[in-house]
């Protein structure tokens with residue numbers, strides 16, 4: 001049995017859907033029913049072409065300028081709840097980004113339906129069910145929705161590979177919902193982007209991540225050097241993000257980014273399960289750690305027991321020498 | 325400013341979790357501790373109340389055994405606690421949890437409700453927004469810094485791409501990240517005093533909530549299986565050759 005109507009919540013940044021939205025649309029197409037997108041952004045309509053190409057036939061678009069000036073999760077969830085009441089989707093897929101989580105929780109409360117979080121897969125055979133993994137991705141669980149529609153699933157980015165469906169632009173259907181005054185009390189005053197040079201963490205073919213074992217924030221410069229040399233991106237464990245060594249945008253793991261590079265190099269990272277869920281999908285893993293018992297070695301294709309601060313500069317020298 | 329902080333009792337985060345093979349519920353028979361993430365919430369609440377006048381109430385839903393975990397928040401300085409324990413609440417999903425907490429919060433006077441961004445054992449990360457939806461107030465999530473001036477709460481929040489600066493009128497639900505502050509250690513005096521502080525123990529019926537708990541959960545785990553393990557790799561001791569091995573490896577993967 002297919003899912004008759006699947007909605008994908010389309011988060012829009014700078015007039016473009018974020019990559020995870022295209023991944024969800026790709027998956028939604030395979031569920032067999034109608035696929036539609038819902039977006040709340042003054043620039044939502046600009047996304048109709050891309051959303052259509054990846055599978056949405058209709059784009060329900062809320063384009064009130066206020067969506068760009070408020071904490072978006074609240075008004076978006078309330079409008080989505082009203083809209084879902086009218087159009088009765090069977091399943092709403094939401095990427096577990098910051099905004100996605102804000103929307104999903106409030107939406108579930110408004111509609112009085114459950115939400116399944118941390119999803120990695122979704123299936124529409126019989127009851128809609130969501131696959132996820134627990135305990136540091138050592139066990140896979142399948143959770144089925146039982147009654148209560150729509151089913152709401154929060155899916156981690158990078159769970160599916162986005163593929164164009166070759167469709168034309170989605171038909172834009174304007175959303176009329178008004179924004180309640182209580183939401184106007186929470187305003188977005190400023191957005192400071194944390195810029196980084198080089199490839200994006202989520203897109204890089206090599207990711208070099210540092211942890212507390214680097215000992216000092218200054219030592220991240222060595223990772224930066226290596227990254228520049230081989231065209232990689234630098235990531236980090238939460239321990240060093242919380243300590244303020246590097247910005248949050250570099251965090252890999254359960255509460256950070258999910259990366260799936262060709263090679264992931266973990267330097268001075270113990271391999272706590274909350275870290276490994278964000279990098280376990282890498283093709284190959286290299287780990288450098290002083291402690292032979294560090295759990296990260298269980299995942300490593302190549303593990304080196306030793307002092308990262310000694311080894312990394314040698315690695316850099318040798319690569320330079322090879323490059324000539 | 326009166327603050328309600330939601331705190332969860334969780335199994336010791338340093339031990340690996342286990343599912344009960346028959347019920348598929350998380351085994352929680354070991355010792356329960358105050359979720360380390362919630363210590364940041366308690367600290368944030370205390371700082372707001374100390375600076376702007378008012379009191380902190382901590383609210384937790386969880387088993388009796390977790391009483392000491394909740395008392396830790398009182399030892400840190402919260403004025404009173406509310407612990408909702410009931411057998412029927414076992415196996416609650418996030419929405420059930422939020423309904424119970426929201427009902428308990430509704431009985432308090434509050435300007436701000438604080439949670440952590442996600443619990444250490446459940447990590448659905450949706451309870452804060454559900455609370456905001458049920459209380460019908462805005463949620464500001466992933467706060468990295470919080471201050472209050474005039475009648476405006478100023479919050480810097482994390483996003484994937486950087487920091488958003490938010491200004492909000494009260495009341496709001498606020499979820500705080502680890503790193504928002506440096507949680508204080510309970511003092512000896514605080515620990516002694518915590519036992520004397522009021523601890524309410526309402527039942528779900530006292531709070532007027534129905535249709536919550538495991539029996540009315542509308543999601544069930546239908547399968548659990550071991551994830552495929554990665555094939556074992558090569559682990560070597562650095563004897564001066566390790567750097568070369570790494571470079572060879574990178575070059576065999578064609579990244580250099």
Ligand SMILES: Cc1cc2nc3c(=O)[nH]c(=O)nc-3n(C[C@H](O)[C@H](O)[C@H](O)COP(=O)(O)OP(=O)(O)OC[C@H]3O[C@@H](n4cnc5c(N)ncnc54)[C@H](O)[C@@H]3O)c2cc1C
Pocket residue numbers: 210211212213214215236237238239240251252253254255256257267268269270271272273274275278288289290291294306307308309337361442443444447
């Ligand atoms: C709800 C929740 C969510 C979380 N989310 C995340 C997340 O998204 N991402 C994340 O990363 N973590 C997350 N964590 C934290 C996680 O549990 C770990 O605490 C964290 O990953 C540890 O970081 P670390 O490996 O850098 O530090 P540590 O665990 O302290 O490890 C440091 C390692 O460095 C090694 N070392 C020391 N010196 C050297 C040296 N000279 N050379 C080589 N090695 C050395 C040590 O042997 C050690 O293994 C989360 C935790 C919770 C509770």
Ligand SMILES: Nc1ncnc2c1ncn2[C@@H]1O[C@H](COP(=O)(O)O)[C@@H](O)[C@H]1O
Pocket residue numbers: 330331332333359361362365383384385386418421425438439440441442443444446447448449450451452
């Ligand atoms: N049973 C509970 N009692 C009190 N607070 C809770 C409970 N469950 C969740 N919370 C709060 O909500 C946050 C997010 O939880 P979760 O959605 O489970 O990841 C937690 O960090 C707590 O602050």
